[in-house]
Amino acid sequence: DTAVSQTPKYLVTQMGNDKSIKCEQNLGHDTMYWYKQDSKKFLKIMFSYNNKELIINETVPNRFSPKSPDKAHLNLHINSLELGDSAVYFCASSPIGNGPYGYTFGSGTRLTVV
Amino acid sequence: GQNIDQPTEMTATEGAIVQINCTYQTSGFNGLFWYQQHAGEAPTFLSYNVLDGLEEKGRFSSFLSRSKGYSYLLLKELQMKDSASYLCAVATNAGKSTFGDGTTLTVKP
Numbered sequence: 001d002t003a004v005s006q007t008p009k010y011l012v013t014q015m016g017n018d019k020s021i022k023c024e025q026n027l028g029h030d031t032m033y034w035y036k037q038d039s040k041k042f043l044k045i046m047f048s049y050n051n052k053e054l055i056i057n058e059t060v061p062n063r064f065s066p067k068s069p070d071k072a073h074l075n076l077h078i079n080s081l082e083l084g085d086s087a088v089y090f091c092a093s094s095p096i097g098n099g100p101y102g103y104t105f106g107s108g109t110r111l112t113v114v
Numbered sequence: 115g116q117n118i119d120q121p122t123e124m125t126a127t128e129g130a131i132v133q134i135n136c137t138y139q140t141s142g143f144n145g146l147f148w149y150q151q152h153a154g155e156a157p158t159f160l161s162y163n164v165l166d167g168l169e170e171k172g173r174f175s176s177f178l179s180r181s182k183g184y185s186y187l188l189l190k191e192l193q194m195k196d197s198a199s200y201l202c203a204v205a206t207n208a209g210k211s212t213f214g215d216g217t218t219l220t221v222k223p
Binding site for chain 2: 035040042043044045048100101102104105108
């Protein structure tokens with residue numbers, strides 16, 4: 001009964017590969033996000049979807065493509081992986097875009113590109 | 115853009131009180147959040163301030179001054195389990211929260 005679940009938890013892959021990370025929330029929230037946390041622990045927004053519609057797309061290489069089949073799911077596909085993509089990727093959701101409840105984060109996917 | 119500043123590291127003693135400051139510059143301010151993140155785990159929501167003043171929640175309190183672009187998180191009766199990173203995040207009416215770099219708090223016996 002995890003609120004925001006991401007898979008896989010760990011992902012080790014070679015440069016140039018394509019990989020996907022999946023995220024699902026069972027909280028009934030309308031808004032979902034992808035954040036990247038680098039080795040210096042800086043948490044940076046990548047994308048935000050509100051009820052399946054893309055509303056935030058930060059300066060992210062177009063190798064990263066989010067997909068939201070419904071408001072409970074937000075997946076992240078990464079093409080042609082590079083060493084610099086190594087980081088922890090967090091999915092999050094919230095009931096209102098930026099309301100008083102804060103985000104509920106998934107447990108993160110630690111991506112290592114070798 | 116947004117600038118969010120908070121100290122990189124702080125150390126305090128078990129049972130003491132610690133105040134973690136956060137200053138920010140932004141347009142379209144829509145609230146300020148504090149999150150706690152233990153090593154290797156996801157951030158968890160602690161508090162939200164959108165109006166000036168102090169919000170108290172058990173051992174944790176958060177303060178906001180919008181005119182000064184300033185917030186602090188106050189932790190009382192520190193416990194060893196409070197050792198973690200504390201992230202200040204500023205929300206805007208563009209619909210996103212931007213996080214500061216986080217303050218790593220170490221609680222010593």
